[in-house]
Amino acid sequence: MASEERGLVAITGANGTIGYASVLHALRTGYCVRCIVRREDAISEIKAGPSLKKFADKVEYAIVPDNTLPGAYDKALKEVDFVVHVAGVWPKPNYHPDNEIWIPFVKSMENILSASKKSGTVKRVVFTQAGAGLVNPDDGDTLGTAMDKILDEYVKPNAASAAFRPPLKSPHHAYCGAKAYCMTYLKDLKTKGDLPFSVAQVIPGTVMGPSELVKTAEDAKKHMDRMSTTFLFNTPKPRYAFGFVHVDDCARVHVEALDSSLVPDSDLPDWFVAAATTEPTRNGIEEIWFRVADVVKKTFPEEVANDTFKIGRENWPINVPFRVDSGKTEKMLMGGGKFKSLSECVMGIGEWYLGLLEKETRTLK
DSSP, X not given: OOOOTTOEEEEETTTSHHHHHHHHHXXXXXXXXXXXXXSHHXXXXXXXXXXXXXXXXXXXXXXXXXXTSTTTTTTTTTTOSEEEEOOOOOOOTTSOIIIIIXXXXXXXXXXXXXXXXXXXXXXXXXXXXXXXXXXXXXXXXXSOSSOOEEESTTOOOOHHHHTOOSSOXXXXXXXHHHHHHHHHHHHHHHHHTOSSSEEEEXXXXXXXXXXXXXXXXXXXXXXXXXXXXXXXXXXXXXXXXXXXXXXXXXXXXXXXXXXXXXXXXXXXXXXXXXXXXXXXXXXXXXXXXXXXHHHHHHHOHHHHHTTSSBOOTTOOOSBOXXXXXXXXXXXXXXXXXXXXXXXXXXXXXXXXXXXXXXXXXXXXX
8 A cells, every 4th residue: 555645654553452543543634554463353353443444445454473573573564654563462460471571572672673674664663661661560569659759751761670681570570671671772772863763652541441342331341441440340459550541642642643743853752641640639649539439429320329330439559659740742742732531531431331231221122
């Protein structure tokens, strides 16, 4: 496919939460998209998306089964103008720390850089990072919930985690270590300025929001982020929170970060922060949590009364050391607009879930 309008962007992990939303945002704003996935059946998942169908002639697909192999992305990135590298691994407890977490993150980053160089056409690459790269897992659950540190566009990765190397002692160490290492490595490359393209990095908060690829209420529960399930279904406390972002806002940051007319190479911050700014509070996350719980109760009184929703009022995350300040990202990429708030995200998730539930009820009748 020949690129047109804003150009051809390759998006890895295109069937995932951030990836699929980024595909849609890119298409809606004039890009052609090459969706990169690991499995053949992921292509049919993407094609089933209702919003994607009207853009079918602007979408193509590439399969990269193992992104750790040398040259893994060489063919997939041929003739593309931009890359958004979202694909990653969630650190499940049963995953091997080295082989299934740290190595895939690091090798896929290296392979994206290598393939982008070989392409001769890539102008900018956007990498998805994580708040996990800002903490040391050896600190355990001692970080507190005061939000007394600032997560902004120049926050520093955790140096101890960045120095981790295999063999690693847990999936958590592997995830924090890989993210901190990749963030530091790419920042150093950017500083040296010897790449033929520019590099932007994005730190998302907890990504929240509906997905049109989910068809049932039961699957919606499985798809939901841990903050939303805590508010709506009283599930156990999440372990960490590094801010909160609606999936559409997160996708917008990833895609608009490609645009050098918005942010020239010389003005790129260390990272864009895809999360709503959290205002200072007297009692940290606890105060924010109570406010959102009250909004849930007020917005969904019937569902709370009949136990469709069971509010996790006391279940704020265990570790919330950072207060988000994403003002620079909003100014650069959001046209000065604001990210949706935590309350707006949770309300949207609740309405989405109830809509699916109502649809199933009507079908049964």
